[in-house]
Every structure is written in C-alpha cells, then in structure tokens.
Amino acid sequence: MSMPIIGAMFTPVAIRLREERVRRGWSQSRVAALTKISQADLSCIERGLRYPSPGWRLRLSLAFDLPEEILFAPAERKAVAS
Numbered sequence: 297m298s299m300p301i302i303g304a305m306f307t308p309v310a311i312r313l314r315e316e317r318v319r320r321g322w323s324q325s326r327v328a329a330l331t332k333i334s335q336a337d338l339s340c341i342e343r344g345l346r347y348p349s350p351g352w353r354l355r356l357s358l359a360f361d362l363p364e365e366i367l368f369a370p371a372e373r374k375a376v377a378s
Contacts, residue, residue, distance in 0.1 A: 309368055310344035316360055316367070317342075331355040 317327055324342070328335040333352055340346040348356060348368075357364045 307344045308370060309347065310342050312367065313356065314342040316362070320360075327356075327359060330359040 317324070324335045324338045327333070327338055331338075331352070333348075333355060337346065337352075341348055341352075353364050353368055357367050360367060
C-alpha cells in the first residue's frame with residue numbers, strides 16, 4: 297500500500313517524532329498522557345497522515361524537552377543542526 301501524498305510531505309517530522317519517542321523508551325500512551333493528545337492522533341502524526349497543529353507542536357516539544365525548531369525542522373535543517 298502506498299503512502300498518501302500528504303503523508304509523504306510530513307514524513308521527516310513523523311520519523312523524527314517516532315525515533316525520539318522510541319529512543320526514550322516511551323510508548324505512544326505515555327506521550328499521549330504527557331501531551332493530552334490522543335494516542336490515535338499521535339499514531340496518525342507518526343505515520344505521516346496528520347501534521348501537528350501549533351498547540352500540539354508546543355505540547356510535544358515540551359514533553360520531549362526539545363525546541364520546536366529542532367523537533368519540527370525540515371529534514372535539511374536537522375542535518376545541518378546535528
């Protein structure tokens with residue numbers, strides 16, 4: 297099954313969020329509890345089906361203790377920032 301076009305656009309953010317969550321050993325349930333974003337919505341974000349709203353981006357960056365500019369940077373900027 298191919299990824300929807302909208303999902304392809306959000307893939308770098310989706311991958312980054314999932315990698316960060318897994319790196320910390322957190323479940324989607326834990327992130328949902330920390331951010332008050334439903335697990336279903338987090339799953340959609342991690343699959344590239346939805347892009348987080350400004351409010352959700354703030355909650356996610358606070359939960360991961362990472363600046364929004366890093367957590368939600370385009371793939372090219374992240375490579376430079378690393």
